[in-house]
Amino acid sequence: MTIHFFNGFTCNARLPASWHTGQLCLLLETRQGLVLVDTGLGRADYVHQPGILHTFKVVTTVPLNPGEAAVCQVARLGYRPEDVRHVVLTHMHFDHCGGLPDFPHARVHVHRRELQAFTGRRRRWTDWAYVRRHVAHRPEFQLYDDAGERWFDLPAIPLPFEPEMWLVPLFGHTRGHCGVAVHTGSGWLFHVGDAAPVGFTESVPRWLARLVTGPHVPRLRAFQAAHPGIRLTTGHMWLDFFDDAVCFREGPAR
Numbered sequence: 318m319t320i321h322f323f324n325g326f327t328c329n330a331r332l333p334a335s336w337h338t339g340q341l342c343l344l345l346e347t348r349q350g351l352v353l354v355d356t357g358l359g360r361a362d363y364v365h366q367p368g369i370l371h372t373f374k375v376v377t378t379v380p381l382n383p384g385e386a387a388v389c390q391v392a393r394l395g396y397r398p399e400d401v402r403h404v405v406l407t408h409m410h411f412d413h414c415g416g417l418p419d420f421p422h423a424r425v426h427v428h429r430r431e432l433q434a435f436t437g438r439r440r441r442w443t444d445w446a447y448v449r450r451h452v453a454h455r456p457e458f459q460l461y462d463d464a465g466e467r468w469f470d471l472p473a474i475p476l477p478f479e480p481e482m483w484l485v486p487l488f489g490h491t492r493g494h495c496g497v498a499v500h501t502g503s504g505w506l507f508h509v510g511d512a513a514p515v516g517f518t519e520s521v522p523r524w525l526a527r528l529v530t531g532p533h534v535p536r537l538r539a540f541q542a543a544h545p546g547i548r549l550t551t552g553h554m555w556l557d558f559f560d561d562a563v564c565f566r567e568g569p570a571r
C-alpha cells in the first residue's frame with residue numbers, strides 16, 4: 318500500500334524554541350479508495366481562525382500557511398477532494414479535524430465516545446479544542462464502539478478497509494481518542510495520535526506528558542519494545558520527519 322505522510326498544521330513551541338512540529342496526516346490508498354487519517358486545519362480555518370488558535374499562540378508560534386490544508390496537499394499529489402472517500406479521526410480537536418468541511422463527500426469514521434465528547438457539554442480543559450463548525454456541513458459519520466477484539470495485545474476495533482486497519486482506543490487525551498493501526502503490506506504502522514508526545518520524545522516531564530496526552534505513554538513504550546518491527550508515529554511529529562518520510566510504498570498486502 319502507498320501511504321503519503323503530510324503535515325497538516327505546523328506548530329512551533331516558544332519554549333524550547335527548537336521544538337518545531339507538524340501535525341501528521343496519513344493518506345492511504347486502500348481498496349475502498351483514499352482514506353485520510355486526520356485532516357489538520359481546513360481552508361476556512363485560515364480565513365476565520367478558531368478562537369482556540371489564539372490561545373495556542375500564547376505558547377506556540379503558528380506560521381499558518383494555507384498550503385498546509387489537507388485539500389491542497391491532496392491536490393498536489395494529483396487527487397481531487399472527492400477522491401478522499403473516507404476520513405478516519407484519532408480525535409476531533411481542531412488541529413485534527415478542521416479539514417473535514419473540505420471533504421464533504423467523505424464518510425467520517427470515529428469512535429462514538431469521541432463524537433459524544435465533541436457534541437456534549439465541555440467538561441475538561443481539552444474540550445475547548447473542539448470547534449463545532451468543523452461538522453456544520455453534517456458529514457456522514459460511521460461510529461464505532463468497543464468490539465471485544467484485539468490487535469496484538471491491545472483492545473481494538475476493525476475498520477472496513479483493505480489492507481487491514483484497526484481503531485485502537487487510547488482514551489485520555491480526549492474521552493474518545495483512538496490510535497489507528499494500518500497494515501502496510503509488509504508490516505504494521507501504528508499511529509498513536511495524541512496519546513504520546515511529539516515523536517515519543519523523552520524530554521517532556523512525565524507528569525506533563527500524562528496531563529496532555531493521557532495515561533498510555535508507559536504502555537505504548539512497552540508495546541514499542543515488545544514489537545520493534547512495528548513503526549509508531551504520533552499525532553505531532555518533528556518537522557524534519559516530513560522531509561524524510563513524505564511517502565512510502567510497501568509490497569502487496571498479505
Ligand SMILES: [Zn+2]
Pocket residue numbers: 408410413446490511
Ligand atoms: Zn488533540
